[in-house]
Amino acid sequence: MSEGYLQALKLRAERVERLTSWCTEHLASAESRVLEIGCGHGHFLTAYATANPKQNCVGIDLVTKRIEKATTKAEKRNLTQLKFLKAELSEFLEALPPEIQFDRVFMLFPDPWPKKRHHKNRMIQPAFLRRLTEITTPKADFCFRTDHEDLFAWTVEHLEQSPGWAINANAEWPLEETSFFQELMDSWRSLVAVKVKR
Ligand SMILES: C[S@@+](CC[C@H](N)C(=O)[O-])C[C@H]1O[C@@H](n2cnc3c(N)ncnc32)[C@H](O)[C@@H]1O
Structure with a gap:
């Protein structure tokens, strides 16, 4: 293995360790947790946290500037139960301690x-x-929205093939609030999947 590769592995392991500490510090004592993956500027999750003050919400995104903007929004509104975290999805999923599980996960316009x-x-x-089945509570749901027809069909197909999830065609979208990317789109499709009981 090259030295560069080993260094990249070491840095990744350090990031994952920091994310684990962050999750333990900020999420371990929460009673109800909601995750948004790829939260961008945090428009949606800020509105969701405002409407659901008893739920602890965390939004993750790769881009530092977006996380900074989102954090400013949460602080201005004094939403102490809303946090934004710069994290790459696979690293975040690896870092999550097993006792931290989410009741709801959003993915909007990935x-x-x-x-x-x-x-x-x-x-x-x-x-x-x-992995989503492992990091969620038994009654959790997964709320997905995209403007991209092929990605929507891909997601339906993958959920249908997944033993852990079932699409609930009757489930209502939990909160209508236009995200930054939604504002740029003419149309989109949404689905809510629920966890299959075992
Ligand atoms: C098209 S934008 C949508 C942002 C937001 N959900 C919205 O609707 O306005 C997709 C977002 O996902 C983030 N993203 C892409 N890959 C990611 C990854 N592997 N881990 C975390 N965030 C990621 C991007 O940085 C970007 O902010």
């Missing part, structure tokens, strides 16, 4: 990666859906 050779980069993958 990058569609439209080219076939890039589909492997889509966040919705069998391994992600398996």
Whole structure:
């Protein structure tokens, strides 16, 4: 293994360790937890946390500037139960201590990666859906929205094939609030999946 590769592995392990400490400090004592993956500027989760003051909400995103903007929004509104965290999804999923589980997970307008050779980069993958069952409580739901038809069909297909999740066609979208990317779109499709009882 090259030295550069070993260094990258070491830095990743350090980031994961820091994320574990953050989760323990900020989420371990919460009674109800909600996660937004790829929260961008935090528009949606800020509105959701305002409407649901008893739920502890955390939004993660890769981009530092977006997390900073989102954090400013939460602080201005004095929403102490709302936190934004700069984290890459796979590192966050690896870092989460087993006792920290979410009651609801949002994914709104994730990058569609439209080219076939890039589909492997889509966040919705069998391994992600398996891990999602581990990091959620028994009655949890997964709320997904996209403007991209092919990504919507991909997500439906993956959820249908996943033993841990079932799409609930009758479930209502928990809160209508326009996210930053939604504002740019003419139309979108949503689904709510619930955890399958075992
Ligand atoms: C198209 S934007 C949507 C942002 C927001 N949900 C909205 O509706 O306005 C997708 C977001 O996902 C974030 N993202 C992409 N890949 C990610 C990853 N692996 N881990 C965490 N965030 C990621 C991007 O930085 C970006 O902010």
